[in-house]
Amino acid sequence: MFSRFGPARRPPSRLRRRLAAGARLVAALTLVGGLYTAFAPAAVAEDSSGLSPAAQQGKGYFDQTCASCHGSNAQGVPGKGPSLIGVGSAAVEFQVGSGRMPLAGQAAQAEKKKALYNLDQARDIGAYIEAVGGGPQIPEGDDLHSKGDAARGGELFRVNCAACHQFAAAGGALSSGKFAPAIAATDREIYGAMLSGPQNMPVFGDNQLTPQDKADIIAYIQNLRSDQDPGGWGIGRLGPVPEALVIFLVGLVALIFATLWIAGKS
Amino acid sequence: MKRRKVDVAALPAATARQIDDRFQVATPLRRMFNKVFPDHWSFLLGEIALYSFIVLLLTGTFIALFFDPSAKEVEYSGSYTPLKGVVMSQAYNTALNISFDVRGGLVMRQMHHWAALLFMAAIIVHMFRVFFTGAFRKPREANWIVGVSLFWLGFLEGFCGYGLPDDALSGTGLRIASAITLSIPVVGTWVTTSLFGGEFPGDVILDRMYIAHVLLVPAIILGLITVHMALLVKQKHTQWPGPGRTNHNVVGVRMFPGFAAKGGGFFMIVFSVIAFLGGLFQINPIWLFGPYKASVVSAASQPDWYVMFLDGSTRLMPAWELRWHMFGHGYTLPPILWPTVVLPGILTVLPLFYPFIEARFTRDKTAHHLLQRPRDVPTRSALGAMAITFYMVLFLSGGNDVIADKFNISLNATTWFGRIGILVLPPLAYYVTHRICLGLQQHDREVLVHGIETGILRRSVDGRFYEVHQPLAAADDHGHAELDYAGWVVPKKMNRVGALMPSVRGFFRPIEQPPGQPTEAPVSPAPDREEIGTGTRQR
Numbered sequence: 164m165f166s167r168f169g170p171a172r173r174p175p176s177r178l179r180r181r182l183a184a185g186a187r188l189v190a191a192l193t194l195v196g197g198l199y200t201a202f203a204p205a206a207v208a209e210d211s212s213g214l215s216p217a218a219q220q221g222k223g224y225f226d227q228t229c230a231s232c233h234g235s236n237a238q239g240v241p242g243k244g245p246s247l248i249g250v251g252s253a254a255v256e257f258q259v260g261s262g263r264m265p266l267a268g269q270a271a272q273a274e275k276k277k278a279l280y281n282l283d284q285a286r287d288i289g290a291y292i293e294a295v296g297g298g299p300q301i302p303e304g305d306d307l308h309s310k311g312d313a314a315r316g317g318e319l320f321r322v323n324c325a326a327c328h329q330f331a332a333a334g335g336a337l338s339s340g341k342f343a344p345a346i347a348a349t350d351r352e353i354y355g356a357m358l359s360g361p362q363n364m365p366v367f368g369d370n371q372l373t374p375q376d377k378a379d380i381i382a383y384i385q386n387l388r389s390d391q392d393p394g395g396w397g398i399g400r401l402g403p404v405p406e407a408l409v410i411f412l413v414g415l416v417a418l419i420f421a422t423l424w425i426a427g428k429s
Numbered sequence: 430m431k432r433r434k435v436d437v438a439a440l441p442a443a444t445a446r447q448i449d450d451r452f453q454v455a456t457p458l459r460r461m462f463n464k465v466f467p468d469h470w471s472f473l474l475g476e477i478a479l480y481s482f483i484v485l486l487l488t489g490t491f492i493a494l495f496f497d498p499s500a501k502e503v504e505y506s507g508s509y510t511p512l513k514g515v516v517m518s519q520a521y522n523t524a525l526n527i528s529f530d531v532r533g534g535l536v537m538r539q540m541h542h543w544a545a546l547l548f549m550a551a552i553i554v555h556m557f558r559v560f561f562t563g564a565f566r567k568p569r570e571a572n573w574i575v576g577v578s579l580f581w582l583g584f585l586e587g588f589c590g591y592g593l594p595d596d597a598l599s600g601t602g603l604r605i606a607s608a609i610t611l612s613i614p615v616v617g618t619w620v621t622t623s624l625f626g627g628e629f630p631g632d633v634i635l636d637r638m639y640i641a642h643v644l645l646v647p648a649i650i651l652g653l654i655t656v657h658m659a660l661l662v663k664q665k666h667t668q669w670p671g672p673g674r675t676n677h678n679v680v681g682v683r684m685f686p687g688f689a690a691k692g693g694g695f696f697m698i699v700f701s702v703i704a705f706l707g708g709l710f711q712i713n714p715i716w717l718f719g720p721y722k723a724s725v726v727s728a729a730s731q732p733d734w735y736v737m738f739l740d741g742s743t744r745l746m747p748a749w750e751l752r753w754h755m756f757g758h759g760y761t762l763p764p765i766l767w768p769t770v771v772l773p774g775i776l777t778v779l780p781l782f783y784p785f786i787e788a789r790f791t792r793d794k795t796a797h798h799l800l801q802r803p804r805d806v807p808t809r810s811a812l813g814a815m816a817i818t819f820y821m822v823l824f825l826s827g828g829n830d831v832i833a834d835k836f837n838i839s840l841n842a843t844t845w846f847g848r849i850g851i852l853v854l855p856p857l858a859y860y861v862t863h864r865i866c867l868g869l870q871q872h873d874r875e876v877l878v879h880g881i882e883t884g885i886l887r888r889s890v891d892g893r894f895y896e897v898h899q900p901l902a903a904a905d906d907h908g909h910a911e912l913d914y915a916g917w918v919v920p921k922k923m924n925r926v927g928a929l930m931p932s933v934r935g936f937f938r939p940i941e942q943p944p945g946q947p948t949e950a951p952v953s954p955a956p957d958r959e960e961i962g963t964g965t966r967q968r
Contacts, residue, residue: 271839313510313511314511314512314514314515315514317511317512317515317719318515318719321597321719321722321727322725325726325727325728326726326727326728327728329727329728329729330597330718330728330729333729334728335729335830335831335834336831336834336840337840338839338841339839339840339841340837340839340840342834343728383511386510387511387717390511390717392711392714393528393529393535393711394535394539394712394714395539395708395710395711396709396710396711397711397714398710398711399835400711400714400717401831401835402729402831403713403731403732403733403734403737404831404832405831406546406710406712406713406733406734407734407737409706410734411550411734413710414543414546414547414550414702414703414706415547415550415551415554417702418477418702419554421695421698422473422474422477422695424937425470425473425691425698426468426469426470426473426691427468427469427470428469428470
């Protein structure tokens, strides 16, 4: 209607009309896209809403290094890795914190090695697994033994642990290349192992060994480790096998040299 | 008061005269003191056993003062805190007190245990020496039998001692012993119940083992050692063949003073080695094992080394149980019977009769006082190597769980290694040893005929190479000497026949200065070189 006041315009050229139509189309699409973004259900945000920041962090590690064998939802992959639903953060902290996981290769048993993730990261993964499936947790704190009674722990250790880990916790062989390792571990690792039953170890849940029993056992083990071997060099505290080596390689060899020294040689 | 002057120099003679006046011992003692013992290092191996037995008696007496073998239950209240308040037998309690609360008790206990291991080890090595040199042949068969019996008595004595402290390890050992006696056909249950006074463990076994350990078995061992020594003196010591040594004499040093001084010194050395082990190497830490309870069995539960071969045979034995019905009763032969009753039975009887078995095969009825070099009796040496290999496979299998764990081998693999090895390795050892003996014999004869290989190669004018030998006697035109093998070391290096500097006696430093030590080796000067050319040249 304003055109009436001005000189009559030439109708827009074909090119201009096309450009204008294009611009309108872009604007309409932007509007619709924007409205959709604003009103459509926000799937990603809702997916992570239940995870704590630690678990969130742990999920990142899990997806990176664990999911290939344990499955993307920790449900396990047949023939590769077991389900982690219900193992709890105790198992994760023990396995990852001691370097046994991630596994170097499929063998009779996971070896303890240099840890890929530090303890904080291991606990993050633990938090994630805890969030996914629940399960036993190691109590708070690094000192889990000072409330224990070493003498009582010794009795429990000899009945429950020594059959595989040996009386001085120096380790022992199991069948087909499996083994019970020598126990040189932190309080939390020992507690986590008892709680989760890693590798070939049975689970010692709180109804089998109460938290007090566990503290007693840890107290005994840590006492063993700090024991100074009153009799001299402990030769591995492995019983009569190294003693046999010593009597022949040290005792008898020394005395045969002595005979060569004091008596005729031909 | 007037003091009488004492002539110190005349004191020994005067004392001796006074003694002889009363006891008339001069004549027998002179015979004794003049007894001649040949001098060779391998003749001292049995002495190690004798001296460790003396250490065992001394340390054992000390320990026995503080030990109570009672099975009565007490609550531990000694100074080892990780056992405080634990209920245990009085035997274990007193063994712990010896270790922690008796001054010097731990080192005495450890010396006692090391001396026991050394006693058995020395017996075995001494036995090898006697076996491989043929020292058991007529007339010494009886002494060989006494020696074998001493090994088995030491075995029994050691086992009783191992069981006495009533720690978890000794209780496990006793449990196995009761299983072994139970497996004996027909009488097994009666033997076991009469040994233990009923079901295992009962409350009498410790008292019984204690009396066996401190009185019965040591008394028998002491008696047999006396017989062993008396027979040695009566039959005289064997000697190696050599210059001046025949089947009818003994060349060596007199008992007094030479041999007595050497023996006394060697006793001190053995004592000090045992004290060194007892002070520096922890053995049998019973406080780590805990008191024995039937529910307690530890990994790495092994007996002491001399029993370990039976543990090994048990581990290798497949679980073949024989059951059958006869006369309306069911009978069972458990698999443990074969490795722990039948095998040690064979291992006791076969060595006992070996001297007679060998004499029967060789038809050798003469008396021998000269030893044989192992290479000269290939069959016997090969049999010995076979027996040692058999024993070693069992011995290693006895510790196979520790070996498997510490060397990261599958436990099953070590068991199968033992099962196959026990069948394959002894015959292999027989064959290899036999061939080595024959090879060494051959080389001895070769050196006697051709002389010592000097290592010098000489090329003749026409380009041929000759290896230069040093004949050991006047050689014929072919360079061959007529020398008989004397059953003793054939010199195989030029310095053994004096080509180099004379060897100076002494172990750490020379104990003698050779008179007029030559500055150069007495080697004949090299012959003048001839000029070798292609022809004569006119000058």
